[in-house]
Amino acid sequence: MPRLNDREIETYTTFACRLVELAGRAILPHFRETLTVENKAVSGDGYDPVTVADRAAEQAIRDEIARAYPRHGIRGEEYGSHRGPEALTWVIDPIDGTRAFVIGLLHWGVLIALNDGEHPVVGVMHQPYVGESFVGSRLGAELRRGDATRKLKTRRCAALNDAIVCATDPAMFSAPGERDAFHAITSKARARRYGTDCYAYSLLAAGLADLVIESRLKAYDIQPLIPIIEGAGGVVTNWSGGAADEGGQVIAAGDRALHAAALELLKPAAIT
């Protein structure tokens, strides 16, 4: 399809921000729910707050897309995919970081991308409890909280031994060679941080971290974060240097020279 013009990008960015707000409202009653529920015996009867929150959020998003853009496609975590008559498709992860959510931690978020049929062109990450959104497209990237808006820009960091590296959990590196490749990077890096989920990518866009290296991602885990990182001047690929849109093994870097250096160490374990 023809490339979206700037006004269309702006319109869809505004709409994506509306979608994540709706999702956030559906999620918040279930966050740290045991604190508000008198009867804590909620486990064991098949009731799972994060599943309920996940589904309620995705349903709220789908309903709003169907209302506003019935000809667009949808690709969601909970309710599957359908193509629309138009090439534009919304890619949805209603709660990225469900394990963090379950424990009441803060590093999770609602992720939404608009894919133009070839690549994600608008992306939003929203944490409703904290009330902040990381938003990106080729027009730029920003952090929005209340009335404040701050421009996001990745920082320079060309050398691995200056880099701060994030990953959600070392257990994600289970394919042959992955653990060694990740260790080859972290053993040279300045610092390494686990437990980060979508926040690692968002803060890399903010110029606060340098590398995110993960594996076993789904398309909806990464597509919404790509326009944020790229809009802030960073780069996201798979471990072979190709497009990361379908997930799998992913590397994000704020600095292209650092990306190239890290990729050399990851390539021996690259699957695709």
Place this chain on the structure above:
Amino acid sequence: MPRLNDREIETYTTFACRLVELAGRAILPHFRETLTVENKAVSGDGYDPVTVADRAAEQAIRDEIARAYPRHGIRGEEYGSHRGPEALTWVIDPIDGTRAFVIGLLHWGVLIALNDGEHPVVGVMHQPYVGESFVGSRLGAELRRGDATRKLKTRRCAALNDAIVCATDPAMFSAPGERDAFHAITSKARARRYGTDCYAYSLLAAGLADLVIESRLKAYDIQPLIPIIEGAGGVVTNWSGGAADEGGQVIAAGDRALHAAALELLKPAAIT
């Protein structure tokens, strides 16, 4: 010294909440500071936002204690300790989770305890960006955010294979046998989560996690969290089952049976 009465506990709890608020105000201008600073070349000239924030926060706390309770002692991370003519001592970690803070992550907090000369009797954990405080004493524990107050209570979880286990980073287990002991627990547990700092203890008090197992803690890392966990019905000890007040190897559990089961696996690596 004689045990503090309930009114004194309440008075000091209110004062501790005032201290963390002051600290939070001193910290916030430095959080994710690169987003507000035009010139990002802040590194390399010896300027370190987290050190500046840490010191500004501890100074704000010390000034207020000196004004209100000049006869109390102070034990802080940045400016050392001094005993007062009274046995009461304030134990301060102005930013617990500095590594998370540096990256712009959210799992960090201001920690303050009041120690009565034998044990911490009041504890507060405050995250100023999120605007929430976990507060505890023998009178109970609660989560405060804005005008909302919710009671904290640990959950039942007697069996290791039902437990969610948290630790800030596996690299903290560097003494002989520590890594094996930690692995003996996580290999049996339902789930394991890294990157948690003071949030793990606070959410254990909230009944959302079951075990926190760490090593190499300082007294000011753990004393403020002890009254929160104990006030919510949990237990905190070192890996030998003794008092955890001086830090080192720490285990916190929401359920006493789980604590006993985990302690059996940790004891072979207990230093004290």
